[in-house]
Structure formats: C-alpha cells, structure tokens
Amino acid sequence: MNLDIKLRKVIQEAVLTLFNQSVEQLQLQPTNIEFEGSHTLVCFPLTRISKLKPEETGLAIGNYLVEHSGIVARFNVVKGFLNLVISDSVWMQVFESIYADPSYGITSPTGKEIMVEYSSPNTNKPLHLGHLRNNFLGYSVAEIYKALGHTVHKVQIINDRGIHICKSMAAWKLFGNGETPESSGLKGDKLVGKYYVEFDRNYKAQCKQLEEQGVSKEEAEKQAPIMKLAVQMLQQWEQKDTETLKLWSTMNGWVYAGFDSTYKRMGVDFEKLYYESTTYLLGKDEVLRGVEQGVFFKKEDGSVWVDLTADGLDQKVLLRSDGTSVYMTQDIGTAILRFRDFPKIEGQVYTVGNEQEYHFKVLFLILGKLGYEWAKKCYHLSYGMVDLPTGKMKSREGTVVDADDLMDEMVEEAEKQTRELGKIEDSTEQEIRDLSEMIGLGALKFFLLKVDPKKRMLFDPSESIQLQGHTGPFIQYTHARIKSILRKADSLNIQPDVASLKNVTSLEPAEREVIFKINQYSTKLQEAAREYSPAVVANFAYELAKEYNQFYQAIPIFNEADHAKLKFRIAFSQVAADTIKKAMRLLGIQVPEKM
RNA sequence: GGUCUCAUAGCUCAAUUGGAUAGAGCAGCUGCCUUCUAAGCAGCAGGUUGCUGGUUCGACUCCAGCUGGGAUCACCA
Structure with missing residues (x-):
C-alpha cells in the first residue's frame, strides 16, 4: 500500500482514539527542508475536534503515532505543524515494493475510453511553434491517460475545405x-x-x-x-x-x-483523421432536428439560431439564411460522428488554443441541449499562446517560427554541444546524429511542456535552446549517468536482488529523498490527468533527476564496503532510471543510454 | 463597452489547490574533476507575490475595487 495512504489511515485512527471523533480530510504535506521529517500534518484544522491548542494537538497525535503506528520513528512539533520522521525500515519497505513490482506505475486497464483531439491544422500553411505546443500537449495528455489504464483514441480534424x-x-x-x-x-x-x-x-x-x-x-x-x-x-x-x-x-x-514527415519527427501519431470536407454537412441534420424539438429557432430570413442568453452568452447562428453550415455546425456534426464511431468513449478532450474558449463553451452547451449526455464529459484543453520576445507571431510580419526549422535548430545545437563535450569518441557518426536528434527534441518538448498549459508562455530562441539546468537534456543526462553506473555494476558482476534489501537497515538522507520522490510518481500521474497537465509530469521528472544527482554527488557508490548496501544502491539507481524513463516517455521524450 | 483570463527574483517558470521564513533554472559572483559522465554538485546574491481594502488562527492562493497586458463577443474559420 502507498505510504501516504497508510499514514493517513493511522492518523485518522489516532484522531478517533484520542479525540473520539472521525476526520475525513487531513492536511498532509511534505515537510519543509529546514525541519526534520518527510511528512507534515497541519494541525490547525484539527483543533476544533481536539479542543486543544495546535501544538498540543500535534504532540498528542505524534506520541500516539510513535507508539502505535509502526511507521513513525519520531516527530517534532513546530507551531501547529507536526513533522513526522518515517523510520528507515518503512522507507525500505516502500522501496522494496516498488523494486519488486515490474509494473510499478502502470495501471491495469480500467475499461474506460476517451478521445483526445489535437493538432488539427489548416492545410494552407506549414506547422509552426504554436502547433508544436498543441501537438506535444495533446500527445502527452493522451499518453498520461493511457498510463492510467484508459483506452485513448488520438484523432484530429483537418480543415481541408x-x-x-x-x-x-x-x-x-x-x-x-x-x-x-x-x-x-x-x-x-x-x-x-x-x-x-x-x-x-x-x-x-x-x-x-x-x-x-x-x-x-x-x-x-x-x-x-x-x-x-x-x-x-x-x-x-x-x-x-x-x-x-x-x-x-x-x-x-x-x-x-509534408505534415506526415513533420509529425513523424515530432513523434506524434493519430489513430483516425477526420476531414472537414467529409464532415461539414453532417451537423446540419442535427441542427434541423433541434429546430423541430424547439431548442433552436428559425428567423424570418431562414437562418437558424440558438439562444444562449439564459446561460449568460448570446445568440449564435447555426445555419446561414442560404442554408449553409457555419463552423459551429460542422463541429456539432463531427462530435456526434465521433461518438458513433467510438460508442464506448466517455468523453472527448479538445486540444485547442484559448482563443476558442467561447466557441467550445457554446458547442458543449448546444450538444447538451440536443440531449447528448456525453456533452458534460467533453473538455476543452485550452492552452495559452506562445509569444516571441517581439510579441505575437504574425505571419504577415514574417515572425512565425516554423516547426521544421525550429527542430533543425535545436538538433543542430544539440549536436554542436555534444561534439564540444567530446564524450562520444567511441560513437559512430550515425549514433551521434541519433543522439543529437534525441537531445534536441527532448529540449524542445520539455521546454514547451514544463509550463502550465493554461498559461501563455514566452519562447525566446536564444534561451530555449539551452541544454543545462531546468531542461530535458538535464534529465536525459541523469538517466545516461545512471545507466553508466549500472553497466559498471554489471561488469563487476554486482547483481541486486530483493533478498539483500532486507539487510539494509539505515538510509542516507539523500537516499530517503529519492525514494520519497519515486514514491510520488503515481500520485503525480493522477494529478497530471486530473489537471490535463503534462507540466506536472515534466516537473516531477526534473525534481527526481535533481534529487538523484544530489545523491550521486554525495555518495560514491562503489566505495561502499557493505555488500548489501552496495547492492541496494544499484537497485535504487535502477529504479530511479526506470522512473525517469517512464515519466519522460509520457512527455514523448526518449532518454539515451549514453550521452 | 460586456464576458473571460493573466500579473511571483533582472529574465523564464514553480509553489502539494487556504498552511511554516514563497522555491528552481538562466544571467552574475565563489568553490568542487587523479575517484561511478562537470549537460553535474555545493554556496553567495537577488522578493512589500501589480496596487488598495476585505474574509480568518493563517492569503501568492478566496472576495471587492483599481492599474496594466491578453483573448473573445461575425450569416469568418
């Protein structure tokens, strides 16, 4: 069982025993670095139940946990905050259960199906920077839902007409x-x-x-x-x-x-493509049906409207007076068609820029008015525009950043730095090019995904091309570094196993931090799905890599005399690398064995 | 004008959804490669969270107003 869940359970038990009342919501958060402990219980909300001061409440619960939980080794109370120190044996159990479970972080199928739409460009212009954010976001959200056991259908609508x-x-x-x-x-x-x-x-x-x-x-x-x-x-x-x-x-x-080759390089894919030219007439019947049902109305000139003033919006046209469809009509038809094509999907995610928020608000309301229950399960994954230092991208001013060109530049820069660092002497030219491709695209994807999708973001070419610090390559590098250790362990014939983990009784602080992070993986995954935010996964991967590097720098692994501990550190490094790889995969970013 | 949205270190972004002294990266400065990859690590410096009030044990977070950006409100897509 997950440590946090276990901890919540015993705290609830403590409250029930001590104060004779049950609590549902507990505020459990990571402990600030300046205090000892890993988990902190915020005691203020409990004072109503305990009828004690926050400090006294914390003290009472802390004492109970040390005596009865078997999890908490010791604690300290600062103001109203109860800082808990989890015993190393429990941390080892946590690690062991992750290590022993080859499918850690992979949820078994839930039977739920959803659809994710992304990309959906016009066919008159090449893809640009904005499309890159769109594609990486949509792809990643789809992958995150897949990791949580959902069946996901990736689609796009192509505005070919x-x-x-x-x-x-x-x-x-x-x-x-x-x-x-x-x-x-x-x-x-x-x-x-x-x-x-x-x-x-x-x-x-x-x-x-x-x-x-x-x-x-x-x-x-x-x-x-x-x-x-x-x-x-x-x-x-x-x-x-x-x-x-x-x-x-x-x-x-x-x-x-042209698009296909760009998509291929970007590493995105689609299960089914919808073309406007074949769907644009389909919404019309639905709209006419809506007129019969009285949810829409016809004006004297023959145009059809929906009145959304009761919903705080205004009236929208659905069919022109000459009977032709507008954009909204097409989207109504397309949505319905998709639910016919994939009857088991619960809802749809539309990855479309935030300038269309009003449009989707209206679309979902209309689908609801037409009686489609699933309208409630449709979600507009609205993301902010990507700005340049000069302001907005304007095609007429020639400031549009072309997707192909940008990928070229990123890969070129990655190759330049790879050659400068000179760590790849035993690699072939082809290997260097493949590695540069991986690093350049990793940098680009991470840069666009680390920011909360809802927020507009700035793309400064000179800064974005950075490969150090809070970047994809930093994480890729950490992975490669761990792999190097694992290769050395293998050559020394050090084979980690579950049995030897039992002999490890104490942990270094840096080791605890990394286990703590790894243990958060599934929670972060759920949060990312709930928020439709790959940024949660991106920042998790970064934090994990950061923690591992601190461990790496602090503790020379192969100097360890205790053989059980040495084996543990190899197992531990293995799990760290696997977790980094899994998280990055959800972002569509590959990680190298060497770099 | 109506509606929505954003404002956090010089710059780019975080902040467990109301919790402790607001954290990272870049840029600047100082250390650390004869030891597992320095695309790294440690440290210094950098903040009245746009402004003014309010709500409460506690506000970057919620509410109101203001200032300043952005989006949207077509028989366009």
Whole structure:
C-alpha cells in the first residue's frame, strides 16, 4: 500500500482514539527542508475536534503515532505543524515494493475510453511553434491517460475545405507553372504555404491599385481579380467541379505528405483523421432536428439560431439564411460522428488554443441541449499562446517560427554541444546524429511542456535552446549517468536482488529523498490527468533527476564496503532510471543510454 | 463597452489547490574533476507575490475595487 495512504489511515485512527471523533480530510504535506521529517500534518484544522491548542494537538497525535503506528520513528512539533520522521525500515519497505513490482506505475486497464483531439491544422500553411505546443500537449495528455489504464483514441480534424486552401490554389494556378514538391525540392506543405503567401502579396497589390483608381476599400477587397478567382474556385469546389476537385486533392496531398514527415519527427501519431470536407454537412441534420424539438429557432430570413442568453452568452447562428453550415455546425456534426464511431468513449478532450474558449463553451452547451449526455464529459484543453520576445507571431510580419526549422535548430545545437563535450569518441557518426536528434527534441518538448498549459508562455530562441539546468537534456543526462553506473555494476558482476534489501537497515538522507520522490510518481500521474497537465509530469521528472544527482554527488557508490548496501544502491539507481524513463516517455521524450 | 483570463527574483517558470521564513533554472559572483559522465554538485546574491481594502488562527492562493497586458463577443474559420 502507498505510504501516504497508510499514514493517513493511522492518523485518522489516532484522531478517533484520542479525540473520539472521525476526520475525513487531513492536511498532509511534505515537510519543509529546514525541519526534520518527510511528512507534515497541519494541525490547525484539527483543533476544533481536539479542543486543544495546535501544538498540543500535534504532540498528542505524534506520541500516539510513535507508539502505535509502526511507521513513525519520531516527530517534532513546530507551531501547529507536526513533522513526522518515517523510520528507515518503512522507507525500505516502500522501496522494496516498488523494486519488486515490474509494473510499478502502470495501471491495469480500467475499461474506460476517451478521445483526445489535437493538432488539427489548416492545410494552407506549414506547422509552426504554436502547433508544436498543441501537438506535444495533446500527445502527452493522451499518453498520461493511457498510463492510467484508459483506452485513448488520438484523432484530429483537418480543415481541408474553405476559402483558405482556395487562395493557395488560385495563386498556384496563376503563378505556379506546374511546380510540384518534386520539381522544386520543397516539402509539400512549404510549397502550398509559399503560394498562400504569394496570394496575399498579389491580393494586397491589387487592392492597393484599385484603391488608387478611386475604388473604395471594401469594394477593392471584393473586386481584386485574384480574390475573385479564389471565391470562384470555392464555388466550383462546392459544385464538385472535376478540375477544381483534382487540383484541390493534389495540393492537399502535398500538404499531408509534408505534415506526415513533420509529425513523424515530432513523434506524434493519430489513430483516425477526420476531414472537414467529409464532415461539414453532417451537423446540419442535427441542427434541423433541434429546430423541430424547439431548442433552436428559425428567423424570418431562414437562418437558424440558438439562444444562449439564459446561460449568460448570446445568440449564435447555426445555419446561414442560404442554408449553409457555419463552423459551429460542422463541429456539432463531427462530435456526434465521433461518438458513433467510438460508442464506448466517455468523453472527448479538445486540444485547442484559448482563443476558442467561447466557441467550445457554446458547442458543449448546444450538444447538451440536443440531449447528448456525453456533452458534460467533453473538455476543452485550452492552452495559452506562445509569444516571441517581439510579441505575437504574425505571419504577415514574417515572425512565425516554423516547426521544421525550429527542430533543425535545436538538433543542430544539440549536436554542436555534444561534439564540444567530446564524450562520444567511441560513437559512430550515425549514433551521434541519433543522439543529437534525441537531445534536441527532448529540449524542445520539455521546454514547451514544463509550463502550465493554461498559461501563455514566452519562447525566446536564444534561451530555449539551452541544454543545462531546468531542461530535458538535464534529465536525459541523469538517466545516461545512471545507466553508466549500472553497466559498471554489471561488469563487476554486482547483481541486486530483493533478498539483500532486507539487510539494509539505515538510509542516507539523500537516499530517503529519492525514494520519497519515486514514491510520488503515481500520485503525480493522477494529478497530471486530473489537471490535463503534462507540466506536472515534466516537473516531477526534473525534481527526481535533481534529487538523484544530489545523491550521486554525495555518495560514491562503489566505495561502499557493505555488500548489501552496495547492492541496494544499484537497485535504487535502477529504479530511479526506470522512473525517469517512464515519466519522460509520457512527455514523448526518449532518454539515451549514453550521452 | 460586456464576458473571460493573466500579473511571483533582472529574465523564464514553480509553489502539494487556504498552511511554516514563497522555491528552481538562466544571467552574475565563489568553490568542487587523479575517484561511478562537470549537460553535474555545493554556496553567495537577488522578493512589500501589480496596487488598495476585505474574509480568518493563517492569503501568492478566496472576495471587492483599481492599474496594466491578453483573448473573445461575425450569416469568418
């Protein structure tokens, strides 16, 4: 049984015995470093029950625990805080149970299913820094839920339809001269992105020219020939014009090939892809059904609305007067379709930036009004924007940080530092490149995941590329370091086993700290899932690595004369490395054997 | 303007969800490689938690107001 749970139980027992009353909630927290002990009971809330001063309450409980618990060796009371010292034999038991359990931290299947949506880019531009945060977050949240025994379906919706892709198509048709990814050597998404920029450039020039001829701004924006072409192509697309459809699917195909290689490098994956072009009509029936049921209403011009003023929001349009769908309509259809495809899922997690908070509030309310119980189990994993030192990323100002370029830079920097440190002399060129890839991506992922998803964050390229300190590579390094010890132990034929652990009766403070951290793993995992926050896992991995390094620096392992203790330290290092690896895996970060 | 949200060391982030003297990293300064990997460890310095009130044994955390950022409120996606 988990130590914290055990401790809570005996404290509850103490309170019941001493004060003749039961308590549900106990405030148990880690002890501050300046006091002796590992667990601290906050006594203030208990004074109502004990009818004693906080100090006296702590003293009474402390004495009881030392005498009856078999867990607590001694204690001290500072103000209203009862600091408990857990006996080393108990710490050893905790360690032993983790060590002996090969599936520690892996929960058996719960039978619960959820869906996680992430990425969901438009198909007119390459992926950028914002998508990286999105992808790493969504992927990691999915992995965290999997680790807790849930079945998770990773999906995305691809916005392959609409005026944005038609803009790229229009520009390509006018200026492309048949250019392809093959002919240009450009990645497909980059090529299509290039024509999107080309569209914008020409569109602006045409607008300006028209305005100089005396046309009003609004009129110019409509009349610009290139825009007229894009709009015309959208209409032709909707009329299923063969030639337009062909170009559309060709260019989208280029984009998907480009995205695929980027996703592969990022290490993210999807079980199923939803395409807007195939789902955009599905919401319409549901909306019309809603009109019949009276949850929506129709205006005189034929447009359909939902009234959310009772929920503190306003009225939203669901179908245009010409009967066509809006974005919201599509999302209604897609959500319902997903629950049909995966009938066992309890809910959905939408990994989408916080600028769409209002949209999802409305979406979930509407799904609830349509009578879908699962609407309550839908969650918008809303994350903050990634800012640059210069402010927001603006495509028109060319300040967008491209995902592929950024990964290249990070890996390049990792390789540079790896070679400078010169620890890899016996490695092949290929091994150095693989290692650099692992470190560069580890740095990037950790950087984006260590921050609370809800908060907007700053990406300063010069600082973000750091590989020391509170970073992924620091943790990767700690893992590699431990592996080096394990290799040495193996070569010395030191084989740790459960039996020899029984002969270890005392622990060094640094060892206790590491066991304490490792013991927190499952609690942290649950917290991360509850909060939809990989940052909890990231910071746990960092703290564990930090604690281990302190142990590593303080205690030379192989100098130990006591053979049982030596074996324990090898076992202990093994568990630390495994836990680091497991935690990092949930972030999508690999750890090396050597670095 | 309405609604939502954020503000913590010079910079980037934490703070066990109301608990002790608010912690890390980077940047700066000082030590530690003849011993298991110095991408490390130890230490110094750095704070009126945006401001003003309130709630209570206790507030970075909750409430109100103010200041300053950001988002959102389209028959756009």
